[in-house]
Amino acid sequence: MKIKSVEPFILHLPLTSDSISDSTHSITHWGVVGTIITTTDGLKGYGFTGTHSHLASDRLITVCIRDCYAELLIGEDASDHARLWTKLARHPALQWVGRAGITQLALAAVDVALWDLAAKRAGVPLWAHLGGARTDRLEAYNTDIGWLSFSLDALLAGSVKAVEEDGFTRLKIKVGHDDPNADVRRLEAVRKRLGADVRIAIDGNGKWDLPTCQRFCERARDLDIYWFEEPLWYDDVGSHATLARSTSMPIALGEQLYSVDAFRAFISAGAVHYVQPDVTRLGGVTEYIQVADLALAHRLPVVPHAGEMSQVHVQLSYWHPASTILEYIPWIKDHFEEPANVEGGVFRRPQQPGASTTILSKSFERYSKSLS
Numbered sequence: 001m002k003i004k005s006v007e008p009f010i011l012h013l014p015l016t017s018d019s020i021s022d023s024t025h026s027i028t029h030w031g032v033v034g035t036i037i038t039t040t041d042g043l044k045g046y047g048f049t050g051t052h053s054h055l056a057s058d059r060l061i062t063v064c065i066r067d068c069y070a071e072l073l074i075g076e077d078a079s080d081h082a083r084l085w086t087k088l089a090r091h092p093a094l095q096w097v098g099r100a101g102i103t104q105l106a107l108a109a110v111d112v113a114l115w116d117l118a119a120k121r122a123g124v125p126l127w128a129h130l131g132g133a134r135t136d137r138l139e140a141y142n143t144d145i146g147w148l149s150f151s152l153d154a155l156l157a158g159s160v161k162a163v164e165e166d167g168f169t170r171l172k173i174k175v176g177h178d179d180p181n182a183d184v185r186r187l188e189a190v191r192k193r194l195g196a197d198v199r200i201a202i203d204g205n206g207k208w209d210l211p212t213c214q215r216f217c218e219r220a221r222d223l224d225i226y227w228f229e230e231p232l233w234y235d236d237v238g239s240h241a242t243l244a245r246s247t248s249m250p251i252a253l254g255e256q257l258y259s260v261d262a263f264r265a266f267i268s269a270g271a272v273h274y275v276q277p278d279v280t281r282l283g284g285v286t287e288y289i290q291v292a293d294l295a296l297a298h299r300l301p302v303v304p305h306a307g308e309m310s311q312v313h314v315q316l317s318y319w320h321p322a323s324t325i326l327e328y329i330p331w332i333k334d335h336f337e338e339p340a341n342v343e344g345g346v347f348r349r350p351q352q353p354g355a356s357t358t359i360l361s362k363s364f365e366r367y368s369k370s371l372s
């Protein structure tokens with residue numbers, strides 16, 4: 001099972017609506033930037049990270065895969081993925097310039113491809129390769145109804161449809177207007193329309209400062225918010241810890257954290273209640289497992305961020321014992337051989353061998369971007 005080739009790719013896949021915005025980002029396409037790793041016996045592993053379809057920076061990731069990682073991988077035994085992770089992540093020259101950002105996103109893609117290969121080699125889905133499913137019912141929460149750019153009417157219509165027609169009992173709604181009272185009014189309207197039993201999480205995408213968050217939490221205290229995600233700047237451990245102590249609203253974060261060390265800092269400070277690792281920003285499945293184990297040791301629930309739109313996290317969430325629920329955003333699922341589908345608010349458990357990362361050839365043909 002020697003590695004024969006490492007071929008990077010860039011896909012820019014359109015969203016299911018024309019565009020969306022949260023408090024800090026506006027996008028029209030999701031970037032699927034990764035690699036196909038082929039072994040000498042012809043098996044192919046697919047891995048990717050998620051981006052905002054910014055071609056120039058996407059190319060930095062593929063250059064890292066092609067020019068830095070490929071030569072460290074060719075000829076190696078693909079089943080040695082733990083050793084290969086260390087070989088890439090701790091390569092002296094690369095960790096000098098890396099450990100976060102481009103090199104880590106590229107490492108994520110490579111590592112996911114190696115795990116996809118390992119599960120395919122075993123002939124089972126990744127959750128089974130890792131040790132079996134902890135549950136037969138992985139609940140989904142719907143993020144795609146709650147973008148900040150949606151009008152209140154669209155937010156209400158989407159929320160009602162998700163709950164009353166599609167069977168979701170959990171939603172996530174973006175917050176982060178310049179005036180937090182605007183967010184409180186939107187949340188009050190949704191809560192009033194949906195009643196007390198629907199679980200509503202919110203996501204600030206790191207826009208507000210500490211006093212703004214504290215004022216907002218005070219005004220929203222009666223809305224039974226399930227968690228407040230990324231209330232503050234992503235790396236600010238101290239302010240998150242202060243906020244966590246000053247409100248009863250649980251804090252969720254992790255989608256912008258690049259390492260198990262970063263998670264340890266937040267967890268040790270009591271700054272997070274819901275842990276949100278992402279295989280596309282950590283060093284792939286390998287480091288995700290380290291973070292999930294860390295959360296388990298602190299008895300904190302894991303709710304992954306879906307940078308890969310839950311294609312891989314559905315596997316990990318069916319398996320890892322700290323997992324609870326999983327994010328659902330349907331933008332790119334139909335470009336995969338086995339889509340991360342939800343029925344009645346529950347993720348379908350994958351059945352095909354691998355990590356659910358194999359992309360349809362017609363999607364490559366239509367949406368590939370030039371690497372240079």
Ligand SMILES: [Mg+2]
Nearest residue numbers: 203229230255
């Ligand atoms: Mg988020």
